[in-house]
Amino acid sequence: MSGNSSWMNSLVNRMATSKFFNYLAGHVLVPYWAWRTPVYAQHGGPRATIPPGDNMQRMMNLILPLKDKTAVGRAKAALAIASNLDEIYAGLDNVGTVHFARFVIIENNMCMISSYDGDFSNYIRDFVAQLGTVFDSVVALIEGGDDMIPTKENIDAFINWVHDRDVYQIPDTATDLLRYGTIGHSAAKADGPDDLRLMPRALILQLHKNPNSLLGSGYRGYPGLSVAQIRHKMGLGW
Amino acid sequence: MSTFASRNAFDPADVQGNILRGYHYGRVRHLILEVHHAAAARRWLGQCVSGHPDAPQITTEEHWTTRPASCFNIGLTYFGLKGLGASKASLASFPTEFKAGMAGRSVKLGDIGESAPNYWAEPFDDPSKVQLIASIHADDLVELDRVEQQVVNAGSGAAFILHTARDGWNFDTDHVHFGYKDSISQPRFIGVHDPDNHADGQPQAPIGSMLIGYPTEYQGIRYNIPQPDVLGRNGAFNAFRILAQDVAAFEAYLDTAADELLDHPLSEELLALGAEASFGPDVSRREAMREIVAAKMCGRWRNGVPLALSPTTPNPEHEVSLTNFNYEDNDATGCPYGAHLRRANPREAAIVQRAARHTRRLVRRGVPYGKAFDPAKPDNEERGLLGNFICASLGGQFEALMCDWINLGLEDPQITGSNDPILGANFRETSWFHIPLKSGKNINLQGFPRFISTRGGAYTFLPGIPAIRYLASL
Incomplete structure (x- = not known):
């Protein structure tokens, strides 16, 4: 969102948060993108990873x-x-x-x-x-x-x-993008709402294809431990 | 159908001969081919199973009375089946992992960093070019060259583009780079091997663990048969891998670890004072400790003797079986839980994934490539193993083994979070390997690098003989 106070920027900035724009984006713009650049619905669950x-x-x-x-x-x-x-x-x-x-x-x-x-x-x-x-x-x-x-x-x-x-599981990196890439970029409203326009288009298209999603890999109370390690440490037999 | 076929549900004449047995020739050559002219390639395939004098004949599982001068087998990738003209419906019926190809499953296999597919040697860095792998087994180069020429001449030279040929040869003593004796233990199959002559402490495997279309040991699970039935049945899948072995790094690490262990307060639990004498005449304490590290990482001494039967010396007083042994639950004072052998095949030992017991066994046919490493004249030449890892399901066996057991170590909580010390995708910064001791304490080795990296590979389908005839008829 531009910090320039010209009337044009001001109009564009207002448009981004208007009900009309939200309707237009959700019902016209994104379906149009999806038609122009179709994406495959990605499999659900976590990706293959090494750590x-x-x-x-x-x-x-x-x-x-x-x-x-x-x-x-x-x-x-x-x-x-x-x-x-x-x-x-x-x-x-x-x-x-x-x-x-x-x-x-x-x-x-x-x-x-x-x-x-x-x-x-x-x-x-x-x-x-x-x-x-x-x-x-x-x-x-x-x-x-x-x-x-x-x-x-x-x-x-x-x-x-x-x-x-x-x-569909939004990867942690994408979740970080959402978290850090779309907040605080507005000089005019640093504490204001997140700016949807900064979200990667590929992610929006994936959400268009996958109406349900898990946001990142989730919280773990005991990170990095397998169920057998916990049972073993607790003497429960694995 | 022969008596054998009626007893075993499959006819040996329908099955390629490199699946259920090893040929034991001195040399192998793998020709990496791309289909150039589909009709010519199909015609040639037909000639390979019909006794045509100018085409190499596919070796089958049939018993031979006279050992041939060479054996010949083929494997097809997804792109190969496509190139030969398999229908869309047929291609779609193959398992997901086969369609994705080895490069497409790289992260699952630990092929990352310098082992990632974009660093693979040509043509493996472009999987679409790797379509048919023709493997020639023989004792001499003249025979390899003769059969190679037959393949090159296919369709008057128009059937295939030969991208590369990869040669491997067996060292005189069945040893491989890193110095271990190899080719010792393979799954034994019900109805194929005599259980009394091949005792190995494990149940014999049903034929469905290797050939497509038969029951498996996996509690009623049957792997899907690629369609049409004539194409899928009696085939098998193969993970062909070119695995470079960094012998210099491995030997250097044995030095480092031996020095570290000799200074370790618990060193005498690993090597009692004077015990080095059992390792051979004039073997120093340091040399013996190097061998202990090598053995603990592998699960066998480098001469092949299993740690499970001879935990303290490579030269047990009484001869021990190289194959007939097991691991004790909750005891790794002989063979560590994380040793390569125990990870790859835990045999009867307790494992976390109890449902998967005995289901991830593979037939391994590996032949070394590159000159043997000479410690007196260290060099940086590439050397390693041309490996074939054969199974009925790449997802259920090969990949399951690689991603949950070789790497990650999920089968036992005491090794979970670590990778195979020899084969794993290790980094110096994070690698660890526990050596359990009789006192209940562990010695922890750390800081070892990745010793084996992937230089290329492909998932291939090893079609049965009727399947080859079917492909020829498309």
């Missing part, structure tokens, strides 16, 4: 739209989890790399939210090896799930399917 600390406690936020979007559909989903809960927990225990996992129904989506160590594909593959037969009854309730069953015999396709339904 060990970045490979621990990685986040999965799986959003699986239920086929039946009524209370009956939600009840069936709840029952599919509840009736297999002991097996699911035992299976997750045997996967060995899962810090926590929970199932949440949000607006006709079955959401599986978990934190795991290591590689995403390995996590899902081990999960299916342990739980595929049980989990198939959950997958059967999800849009597009029928093509994946039995998951044990469609393992490569299932890993991709899950990857596509894991929430």
Whole structure:
């Protein structure tokens, strides 16, 4: 946002925060960009990375739209989890790399939210090896799930399917850009609102393609430790 | 179908011969080819499986009575299948990691920094040019040249562009650069190997861990078969890697570590006073300590004797098996948890990812390249290993091993956060390696560099013989 006080700059600066501009940007400008420079929706979840600390406690936020979007559909989903809960927990225990996992129904989506160590594909593959037969009854309730069953015999396709339904994770570097790159650049309003115009266009287009997103890699109470290291240190057996 | 085929569900005549067994020739040459004229290349493929006198014949898994002068096998990359004219639907049915190619999975494999694909040797720095890898195994250069010429002549010289040829040769003693005896242990397959003759303390692997289209040991998981079925079935995947070994740095680190350990207050726990005598005549305490460091990092003494069976000396009083051993849970006073061998294959030891037990085994066919390092005349010539890491699923086996176990060390909490001391993507600033001692204490080695870097590579599909016929017919 320019600090020059000419009437033109003043007009442009006002436009940026106006309701009209916001409407124009959200409904016309960004869809136009997306049409001119189409981007692929990136897979969900964290990117491959080398530093060990970045490979621990990685986040999965799986959003699986239920086929039946009524209370009956939600009840069936709840029952599919509840009736297999002991097996699911035992299976997750045997996967060995899962810090926590929970199932949440949000607006006709079955959401599986978990934190795991290591590689995403390995996590899902081990999960299916342990739980595929049980989990198939959950997958059967999800849009597009029928093509994946039995998951044990469609393992490569299932890993991709899950990857596509894991929430897009805005990389930490991009989150830093948002945090440091868009604040305080206005000489006129140093403490004012963040300047959306400074956000990278590629990121806006990705958000256009991926309506759900995880902002950065998230907070960790005990950074850099695997679940097995915690269990080992606590004498819980791993 | 032969008796063997009916017992094993696959016919050896349908499978390329370099998957389930090693040939043990003295030399190998890998020709890195790009399809230039697709129709000519397809015709040539057909000739390679139909006894054509001018084309090298693909060696199959069939038993031979007379050892041939050479063996010949091929692998195709995603670009190779595309170049030969495989349909879009067929290409799409291959696994994601194969389609991305080795360069596309570089971070997962630890191919970063100077090992990153943009630093790879030509033509590997442009994966689209690496389409077909033809491997010739023979004992002499004349035979290698003869078969190479047959390949170059394919389609009157128009079928392929030969970008480079990579030669490897076995040292006389099965040793490789860094001085370790290699080619000792490989997975043994149900129905293929006699369990009584190949005892190695591990369950035999089902054929589906190597060949596509069969059950695996992975609790009911079956890897997808690329389509059409005739193309995918009886094939396997291969990670071909050119791995440069920095022998000078490795030997220099053994010096550094030995000096450090000899001054360490716990040094006698590693090498009791006078124990150096068991290492050989006139072996100094420092030389013995160098060998201890080399053995702890690998899991075997450099003569191949496993630490699990001979923890204190490379020359045990009674001969020990080189393959039939296991690791004790919660005991690494022999073989450290982080040793290369134990990381790559924890055998029966406890691992964090219990569901993955025995599922990440690979067939490894490696041959050294470059002159043997002479410590008296150190040089900077490139030398290393031409490695083939074969499996039914690159994602489920090769990559799973590389990204969670070789690097990161996720299989045991005591090594998590560290990389393989020999093969890992290490940096001097952050590398560490624990040597557990009988007293319960650890000696921690630090500051070692990356000893093995990647100079090139490709993910290839090793099609079965009916698949080669299918490709020829496109």
